[in-house]
Amino acid sequence: MFTEYQWIHSLVFTIEEINQSNMLPNITLGFRIYDSCHLRSRATEGTLWLVTGQEEPIPNYQCQSHSPLAAVIGAAYSVIPIPVARLLGRYHIPQVSHASSVGLLSNKQEFPSFFRTMPSDEFQSIGFARLVLHFGWKWIGLLADNSEYGQQGIQIVKQEIIQAGACIAFSETLTFISSTKVSSHVFEVIKRSSTNVIVVFANAANVIPYMDEIVRQNITGKVWLASDGWSTNNYFSKKEYLRTISGTIGLTIKKGEMPGFQYYLFNVYPSKDPNDIFIKEFWELAFDCKWPEINSNPSTTNQLTTDVKPCTGEENIKELKNDFLDASNLRFSYNVYTAVYAVAHSLYDMYACKPGEGPFFNRTCANIRGFEPWQLLHYMKNVHFTTSDGMEISFDKNGDPLTVYDIINWQITPNNVLEYVRIGSLDFSSAKGKSSITIDQSILWNGAQTEIPHSVCSESCPPGYRKASCLGEPICCFDCIPCSIGEISNQMIDATECLKCPDDQWSNELQDQCIPKAVEFLAYEDAMGATLAVLSIFCALVSMIVLCIFIKYRNTPIVKANNRELSYILLLSLVLCFLSSLLFIGKPKTWSCMLRQVAFGIIFALSVSCVLAKTIMVVIAFNATKPNSKLRKWVGAKLAISIVLICTIIQIIICIVWLARVPPFPTENMESQIGKIILECNEGSTTAFWCMMGYMGLLAIVSFIEAFLARNLPGSFNEAKFITFSMLVFVTVWLAFIPAYLSTRGKYMVAVEIFAILASTAGLLACIFSPKCYIILLRPDMNNKESLMGKDVCNEKHSDSVRENTIHKNTQAKLCIIVKKK
Incomplete structure (x- = not known):
């Protein structure tokens, strides 16, 4: 009542101010006020009174001799102006509403003569979505009353919030409390929901009963976003609302200043305004008194x-x-003020029209004292002025004003009183949908918190994670899934997908950035590489020492008896075998990749060929002693050297073909090990590699078989036994090498091959030459012909028949063969 009565006096004040200002020379504005009583029928009836000029309205008939009806100011609430606007639109009579905000009224085809100084709810709805984005809220509840104001407004809010990327937790309608079931459902939804932010698009009369119940049920901790229908209503300043409403953010129309209006209000008295039909009712309510009835009796x-x-x-x-x-x-009263001034400025533009420069047919002007409504409507569409307090007023093509909202915040004052405080503004530019939010005051949220409340369905996914939508849930409800190995998400929050790192990079532990992969190869600086290198050199030195021993004691029977030239070649090849493993250590290069396998294959083939030649010579030597044996012509160094050369040349040919067709080359292996680039040698042709290995294995197996068959040949020092054992060690090592080599990656694969080289070579060195070195160095008494040939035979004192056969004179030692008769 008090607010609406102030609106009436803002109309009267503005008209009097215009009349006194001589803004319209020789023209006085007047007014007639009708009370719609918030009923559409009464509003329509009052409109017909104004249009027809008589209390018994007759449609399409005007009976008034006085000044023409210029415009209609009002009505206030959205449901009332709609039928009024339809009616006035038929007669093209300008209507300017100061409080109607429903978006439907922006339709110029349906409401051609409707204007307003109150922003459209469409802008307010968009503004709520902008606020939600501004504060980072993603999970929003919606409440609206069942009026056109609430339903149309909340639908736009919903669309804008979803379009902005946020989600709706619930959307409920506030009906008039006539059913306990409906109201209790709304409260249960609010309490059950995890959202902390709720938009309420409703008029105060519909919100108050629900808020009273929310206070009673002690529902706190929520941020209420209030539409202009209730955001500044002083009903909510009561103490019982302190815990519930404090922290509420509301949108309301921008307030203005009306100079002199306060003084004018102080002079409102019944005696000064005898024609004011509302003043007596206002006086009774304001001063809690009662006007005595006229002619009432003294009792x-x-x-x-x-x-x-x-x-x-x-x-x-x-x-x-x-x-x-x-x-x-002053907000709505200021809207009345600007609405009246908009009509006045339009009348002035009409008054200032110069004949021959008018906007109508034949460039004529309208008669200010007898114009048609559609003529004033033309000027209303183009009106543009600035008020005394600096507010710019104009209408867009939809009849809407330049839109600026004040953002208010309900705060608890030091006196423990709840009141709303302007904290900023929401300013829309002329382009629809564009806006700027300015927060220039501190905000106090519910519970006197200064930190922006959190309202999300799911917590944001940190870097290193991606969002995974939950089936049947809004997009704001999701699970956070860690990025796969080798993928990252480097957004601050809420990445929708993980990005794969480039081939030469890998994800860090947090998986929020790609870092260069660690480059790995078997280096000399590496502990394992250094150990293998030292071991290789040590074994090579041991082999050299053995070779030096054999050279020094080259004329002793044990050295002669073991084919001295083959022993030298074998020891030298063993030295090279140990040293060839060094080619596998260090950063792979083109030359090292080509040399390492070829050198290894050829040198090992040479070593195994020497062992094979030794084995064959042992067998031939023993079988050549038989009567009439044809093998005697094969006994000698030439056969042994030929075997070594032929077997080695075959391996050389295999390696030459390999290098000529598909040679090994260095490569960066980025797939075998996670987060590492393995610098390794690609064999080029695996077929050639395994052919080389297979040929070497074939030589070893043949040597093993030959030595195994010759292991029981008689003799005090039968070398076949040691060759058998050495070949057994050699074959075992390389058979174990195959699965180990295929199951390892990176530098460990190279280490396995080096270990196989060292182990197999050491096996040959130890098994073949350690017994000889033992006799040479520790048992020199056994290093004589008698020990090697056997005492009984050499002295010819054995009871059995004995036969000595001297091996070919070119051989380097005599070998005594004992044949016992049964």
Whole structure:
């Protein structure tokens, strides 16, 4: 009542101000006020009174001789202006509403003469979505009353919020509390929901019953986003609302200043405004008094004095503490002020029209004292002015004003009083949908918190994770899945997918950035590489020492008896075998990749060929002693050297073909080990590699078989036994090498091959030459012909028949063969 009565006086004040300012020379504005009582029928009836000029309205008939109807200011609420706007639109009579915000009224085809100084709810709805984005909220609840204001407004809010990337937790309608079931459902939804932010798009009358129940049920910790229908209603300043409403963010129309309006209100008295049909009702409500009825009897007057004090009309209006006198927060009253001025400026533009320069047919002007409504409508569409307090007023093509909202925050004052405080503004540019939010005051959230509340369905996924939608849930409800190995998400939050790192990079531990992969190869600086290198050199030195021993004692029987030239070649090849493993250590290069396998294959083939030649020579030597044996001509160094050369040349040919067709080359292996680049040698042709290895294995197996068959040949020092064992070690090592080599990756694969080289070579060295070195160095008494040939035979004192056969004179030693007769 008090607020709406202030609106009436803002209309009267503005008209009087315009008339006194001589803005329209020789023209006086007048007004007629009709009370719609918030009913569409009454509003329509009052409109017909204005249009027809008589109390018994007749459609399409006007009966008034006085000044023409210029425009209609009002009505207030959205449901009331709609039928009024339809009616006035048929007659093209301008209508300017100061409080109707429903978006439907922006339709110029349906409401061609409707204007407003109140922003459209479409902008307010978009503004709520902008606020949600501004504060980073993703999980929003929606409440709206069942009026056109609430339903149309909340639908746009919903669309804009979803379009902005946030989600709707629930959307409920606030009906008039006539059903307990409906209201309790709304409260259960609010309490059950995890959202902390709820938009309420409704008028105060529909919100109050629900808020009262929310207070009763002690639902706190929520951030309420209030539409302009209730955001500044002082009903919510009561103490019981402190815990519930504090922290509420609301949008309301921008307030303005009306110079002199406060003074004008202080001079509103019944005696000064006898024609004011509302002042007596206002006076009774404001001062809690009762006007005595005219011609009432004295007893009635006495009863009135006893129960309620009588109104005198002289009460001090300045003592009132209600909205009527509050001129410091003019919003809707200011809209009335600008609406009247919009009509006045349009009339002035019409008045200032110069004949021959007018906007109508034949460039004529309208007659200011007898114009048609559609002529003033033309000027209303193009009106543009600035008020005394600097507010710019104009209408767009939809009849909507330049839109600026004040953002208010309900805060608890130091006096423990709840009041709303302007904290910023929401300013829309001329382009629809564009806006800027300015927060220039601190915000106090519910519970006197200064940190922005959190409202999400799911917590944001940190870097290194991606969002995975939950089936049947809104997009804001998701699980956070760690990125796969080798993938990253480097957004600050909420990455929708993980990005694969480049081939030469890998994800770090947090999986939020790609880092260069560690380059790995068997280096000399590596502990394992250094150990193998030292071991290779040590074994090579041992082999050299053995070779030196054999050279020094080359004329002793044990050295002669073991084919001295083959022993030298074998020891030298063993030295090279040990040293060839060094080619496998270090950063792979083209030359080292080509040389390492070829050198290894050829040198090992040479070593095994020497062992094979030794074995064959042992067998031939023993079988050549038989009578009439044809093998005697094969006994000698030439056969042994030929075997070594032929077997080695075959391996050389295999390696030459390999190098000529598909040679080994260095490569960067980025797939075999996670997070590493393995620098290794690609064999080029695995077939050639395994042919080389297979040929070497064939030589070893043949040597093993030959030595195994010759292991039981008689003799004090039969070398076949040691060759058998050495070949057994050699074959075992390389058979174990195959699965180990195929199951390892990177530098460990190279280490396995080096170990196989060292182990097999050491096996040959130890098994073949350690017995000989033992005799040479530790048992020199056994290093003589008698020990090697056997005492009994050499002295010819054995009881059995004995036969000595001297091997070919070119051989380097005599070998005594004992044949016992059964």
